[in-house]
Amino acid sequence: MSQLTNLLLTLFERYSQLLQRKFSSDFESIVLGDDHQSMVVNDDEEYQKVVSVSWLPPSGEWSAAELSK
């Protein structure tokens, strides 16, 4: 059983490394490819998708409640 656990942990470590490598290049290309201009959404579908994935402050002009006004 402990051999299986060790194998799983080794696999997990390997998986973790691969995941980090993949996301490292993803994050880097996103940041280096930014146009540094306000993102514009054209319809409700785009808006809902962006707001549902993005962490927004709970209050103030950048909160979901204020952005939607």
Next chain:
Amino acid sequence: MERRGAVKVSNDWLMTGRLRSCSKLTVPCGLIHSPGFPLALPFSQTYPLCCIDIRSFTEQYYQFSEGFAEHHRDIDDVLRKALDNLLIKQVSENIQRRLQMINNLSQLSQIVVNVLFFQTACSDLETLLVTLRATQRGGTIHLDSLASFQQTLKLTQDRIVANISHKMDSFFEEAEYQWTISNAPGADEASGYLMDLIDFLSTVMMSVLIQLPEFSKDYVYRGALAHCSMVLMSYLTDAQPRMISDQALAYIAIDVRWLQSHITNLNNPHLADVFTELDQVSFPCLLHWSHMPSLTSFCGGRLAPRRCAC
């Protein structure tokens, strides 16, 4: 809220499956009301794209770990460290590196806004990681990336100040103080170059930097005005000019008075004291320049380097 100059962004990324399998980690859409379109959001596309990747990364971590719960404590820690590392090395520090190549004030202020959103994300992630963690032990999770984004915010704001200061220097090149003039100022009017400089600064603050939040605007405004104060002070304390007549000092004192009254009119407590030291040094020259021993004679021809005690 729609801003001019905002760029229409292709929504390809929305359709490319980046949103796949993030359902457990996203906000229920029913909670969000719909605004008018097209709508310019405060952040650029980097922010939602990174948020999607963070959610996806987190989810893929826990997908693998389902099944061997006894080691979840390790997995929670590995995930936290991995996320921290990605946010610091790939997001925050890459933003810092890009700063060196950007001179456009509007783009720099967009970076300030983005970084503030990343700070929000870090705080929310700390909470999210607690709720997602497999072993329901107590305690909070701390991400070091928050401090890294705070550093990036400061560097970006300083970059904006340096950029504006560089432009202000070209106004100072137009200054035509005659350091050994013997005629007293005829009127209390400030120098033309200085009025132009303040007009320029006011315009920048109200136009290209309009999207900055107030605390950030105050930081930049204060930094730019402090640069103005530093240059004027350098006329009084640096090795050059070697000689300044009492009358020339009075011209500078009038300029400083005008700056001081301009700041008073702005009625912003964060800016109120930015010219105080300079005013205290130069004002006596204006009051009694023709009757009192001058600052220059007090200090043996010119003010002592740095912060003359006169």
